[in-house]
Amino acid sequence: MTWEILISLLAATVQSGTPILYATLGEIFTERSGILNLGVEGIMLVGALAGFLGAKFTGSPILGFVLGGVFGLGLAGLHGLVCIGFNGNQVVSGLALTILGTGLANYLGTPFIGQSAPGFSPMPAPILSRIPILGEIFFHHDLLIYLSYLIPPLMWLFFRYTRWGLGLRAAGEHPEAAAAAGLNIYRFRWAGVLTGGFLAGLGGAYLSLAYTHLWTSGLTAGRGWIAVALVIFAFWHPLRAVLGAYLFGGVMAFQFRLQALGADLPSSLLLMLPYGLTIIVLVLSSWRGRGDQAPAFLGINVEPSE
C-alpha cells in the first residue's frame, strides 16, 4: 500500500518537474551563450497562455504546444533586441520582460480564466511502460514528458561535439577571442536567447496543456525563477538540470499530496516550501565559489566595434 503511494508520488514528481525542466534547459542554453535572461517567468506565462489559446482555437494540443514555444521565442526576441541589438543592461531587461510577460498574460488571458482547452493525457509508452517500477514512474505519462527526456542528452551532445555548440559556448566564455577567431558571436548569442525562449515557452505551455488543463492567472507561480536558480544548481550542465527539476517536482508533488490529505498545516505555510528550498539549493550550490563555473562573460554585453 505505502509502496503504491511512493510510486505514484514519484510519477507525480516527474510530471511536476517537467515544466521546470523545459525552462531550466532553455535558460542553460541562453546563459551558455553569455546572455542572462531573467525574463523566464514572464516567458513561461506567455507560453502558457499561447499554448492554451492555440489548443482552444485550433483544437490541436500539439499545435498549441508549438505556439507556446513560438511566443516564448518572440518574447525572448525582445530581450535579444534590447541586449544584443541595443547593448542594454541584461538584468534590467530581463526584469522588464517578466513584468511585460506577466502583464500580457493577465491582460489577454482575463476573459478565459477558468476555461479549459483540449490538452495532453497520459499515454503509456509501448513496451517501456511494462518495466517494473521504472516503467510506472517514467513511462505512464503524456507525450511531452517523453519529449523532455530527449532534450538533455541532445543538448549535452550539441555543446560537446558540434561546431555550433562550441561556438555558442565560446560566445559566453570568451567573446573577444571567439570574434578574433572569425566567429560571429552576435549570431550565436541570438541563437542562445531565441532557443532558450522557445524552450521556456514550451515549459509554460506544458503547464496549461498537460498539468492544469485550464487557464488561471499566475499559473507559473514562480517556476520561471526556480528555473533560473536551477541553472546555477546544475552548474550550466544540461544533464544535472534533470536532477534539479525533479527535486523541485518532488517537493511540489509532495506538497499537493499533503494538502489533499488535509494535513493540519495552513496552506500558506505549505506553499512556502518550494521557495524556501530554492534559497537552500542556491546557497548550497554557490557556497565556496562552486558557482564560479558560470560562463565567464555571462551578463556582459559585447560592445559594438567600429
Added chain:
Amino acid sequence: MGKIRVMKRQEPLGWRSCLVVLGAAGVSLVLSGILLGLQDRPPLTAMVILFQGAFGSAWAIEDCLIKAVPIYLCSLGVAVAFRLQIWNIGAEGQFALGAVGATAAALYFPDLSWFLLLPGMALAAFLAGGFWGLIPALLKIHMRANEIIVTLMMNYIAILFLDYLVYGVWKDPASFGFPMTPTFSESAIVGRIGDTNLNWGLALCAVCGLLVWVFFRYTLLGYELKASGENVRAARYARLPYERLVILVMVLSGALAGWAGFIEASATLNRLQPSIMVGYGYTAIVVAWLARLNPLYIGLASFLLAGLRVGVENLQLELQVPAAFGQIMEGLILLTVLAGGFFTEYRLRLRPRP
C-alpha cells in the same frame, strides 16, 4: 546605398537624452495602443481616458500623490542598493514585512498614545523590512548566493507569511470571514495633511529623499559606496569595506521598503489585508532605473508611474480594460528606455559606399 556604422559618442548627450526617454515613452504608447486595438478598444480615446483619469482633476492628482508615496520609498531603497550594483529585487517582500511589523505594533499596543505608537510602528517596520534585506546580504557575502534569486524567492515567502497572518491569527473575528485584521486604533493611523487626502507619508518621502541625497553627495561612506558600485574590484583593492557596504545598503533598502509598507497599512488601509500587495515593489524597480537612481528624479518618476496606475483604474472603469494593462506599459517603457540608452552612448552614421 550606404552602410550604417556605429560610433561611440565622445561627449555626453546632455539635455538631448531627454529626447531618448520621450521617444521611448512614445514607442511604448504606440505599442500599447495596438494592444488596446487588438481587444477592440479605441486606442486614442483610451489614451485620453488614461491621461484624464491620471492627471485630469485635483482629486486624481491627489490620488497619484498618495500612490506615489509607497512607490517612492521602495524605489529609493532599491536605488540605494543598485548604486552598489546589488540587485535588490526584494522590495515587494520587504514592503510586506514592513507592513507586518507595523501591524504587529499596532495590534499589540493599541492603547498607546500616537506619539509613542507611531514611532514604535515605524521602528518595527524598519526592523522587519531591514531584517528581510539583511538575509540576502548575509547569504551573498558569506555563501556567494545570487541576491536576485534570493530576494525574489523571499518576496513569495513574505507574501505567503502575510497571508498566513491575516487568514489566521490576526483575522478580525468581526470581518465575516474576510482575511483582514481589525481596524487600527486611532493612535496607530498616520494622519492627513490639513484638509487634503494626502497623508504625512509624503513628508517622510521628502525627508528620506533628502537624507539619501546628502548621504551620497556629502559623506565619505556615501562616496565609498558609489565608488565601490562603479568598480567592485578596484574598491576591494583600495581596501574599501565592501562586505559591510553590502550589509548596509541591503538593510537600508529593506527598511525603506518596510516604511512604505507601514505607511500603506496605517494611512491608506488602516489595517492589514492581502490587497495591500499590489506590486509597488516591482514598479519601484522600473522607477529607480528610469530615474537613473537620482532621488529627485525618482520622485518625478514615482509620480508618473503612480499616475499610470490611477489612469489604468479609470480605463478599467470606462472601457473594462483589465488592470494588467498598466503592467504591460511599465514593462514596455522600461524595455524601450533600455534600448534607447544605446543612442546616448553611441551614434549611427550613414556612410556612402565609395
